[in-house]
Amino acid sequence: xxxxxxxxxxxxxxxxxxxxxxxxxxxxxxxxxxxxxxxxxxxxxxxxxxxxxxxxxxxxxxxxxxxxxxxxxxxxxxxxxxxxxxxxxxxxxxxxxxxxxxxxxxxxxxxxxx
Amino acid sequence: xxxxxxxxxxxxxxxxxxxxxxxxxxxxxxxxxxxxxxxxxxxxxxxxxxxxxxxxxxxxxxxxxxxxxxxxxxxxxxxxxxxxxxxxxxxxxxxxxxxxxxxxxxxxxxxxx
Numbered sequence: 001x002x003x004x005x006x007x008x009x010x011x012x013x014x015x016x017x018x019x020x021x022x023x024x025x026x027x028x029x030x031x032x033x034x035x036x037x038x039x040x041x042x043x044x045x046x047x048x049x050x051x052x053x054x055x056x057x058x059x060x061x062x063x064x065x066x067x068x069x070x071x072x073x074x075x076x077x078x079x080x081x082x083x084x085x086x087x088x089x090x091x092x093x094x095x096x097x098x099x100x101x102x103x104x105x106x107x108x109x110x111x112x113x114x
Numbered sequence: 115x116x117x118x119x120x121x122x123x124x125x126x127x128x129x130x131x132x133x134x135x136x137x138x139x140x141x142x143x144x145x146x147x148x149x150x151x152x153x154x155x156x157x158x159x160x161x162x163x164x165x166x167x168x169x170x171x172x173x174x175x176x177x178x179x180x181x182x183x184x185x186x187x188x189x190x191x192x193x194x195x196x197x198x199x200x201x202x203x204x205x206x207x208x209x210x211x212x213x214x215x216x217x218x219x220x221x222x223x224x225x226x227x
Contacts, residue, residue, distance in 0.1 A: 032213050043205060044157070044218040051213060090157060099162040099170045100145050100212030106156045 002027040002093045006105035014113050015083055021076040021108045023065075023091030031093045033074040034102065035065055038088040047089070050074060051096075061085075086112045116140045120206050120219035127196055127226055135191045135222045137206030146189045147207040147216065148181065150174065157205065163189065196226045 003026045013019045025031060035047040048059040055067040065076045074091060088109050092102040119138045127133050139146050148160040161171040163181055180192045189208075193200055203221045 034216075036218075043220040044207075046215050046217075049215065092157075094212065096213050098212060099164065100209055100214075100216065101147060101159045101162050101170060102149075102157075102216060103159065104157040 002031060002095060002103045004091050004093050004103055004105035006089075006091055006108050008108050009106065010109045010111065012111045012113060013081055016080045018079050019077065019081050019085075019110065021089050021091075021110065023074045023076065023105060025072050025074065025091075025093045027072075027093065027095070029095055031095055033065075033067060034092040034094070035059075035063070035074070035076050036090045036092060036104075038090065038107075040087070044090065047076075081110070081112050083112050083114060085110060116217075118206055118208055118217050118219035120204075120222050122222055123220065124223045125225070127224070129198060129226055130195050133193045133196055133200075133224060135193075135204050135206075135224070137189045137191070137219055138187050139189055139206065139208030140217055141187070143208035143210050143217075145169075145209045145212065146181075146183070148191045149205040149207060149218075151203045151205065151221075152199075153202070160191075160204075193224075196224075198226050200224060201226045 005024045007022045033050045036044040037047045048057045050067045058064045063078045088107050090107045091105040121136045146163040151157045161175045162169045178194045205221045206219045207216045209216045
């Protein structure tokens with residue numbers, strides 16, 4: 001069975017500062033990894049995903065995540081955050097051959113302050 | 115961009131009443147899901163549906179819950195007799211195949227009083 005741990009429930013950061021949101025997963029088989037973002041009063045939107053290939057994946061709005069198999073991590077980073085990045089961020093894992101269901105972490109609230 | 119649509123966006127119901135939450139997945143998708151998010155908690159998997167049958171369900175998805183694809187476009191979640199603890203945001207999602215991006219709807223916020 002897979003599981004996901006997001007170690008930080010809240011991450012406050014000032015605008016234009018770098019940020020890292022941590023995600024660790026547990027699985028006995030290979031997995032696909034995802035980051036979803038939930039803006040206030042909205043649904044879940046895919047931010048980026050790792051399926052295979054390059055371990056560094058990027059989103060269109062400046063976020064990136066690196067798959068580290070030895071450390072079973074998929075941390076999300078951004079070198080300079082904006083106020084508009086304030087949201088809840090969820091790391092999720094799925095197994096390639098199952099029903100495709102996602103197992104989510106607890107979520108991390110990113111609070112960007114001016 | 116195609117999207118998953120859900121109705122209603124918010125519903126208030128009395129304990130013991132039946133509730134049906136509706137979803138229209140992306141048209142060429144084959145795998146459908148319901149997830150639940152209790153206020154302040156993580157998103158939890160409820161059920162997956164493929165080829166007109168449930169392919170997997172969680173412990174949360176007990177006999178009070180059922181899903182149906184009554185026609186070629188809708189995918190519904192029914193809660194037969196709601197309890198206070200069913201109050202949550204319910205998300206519908208769909209994908210073309212496992213491993214592809216799973217697209218989520220905006221959610222239906224259910225309040226049981």
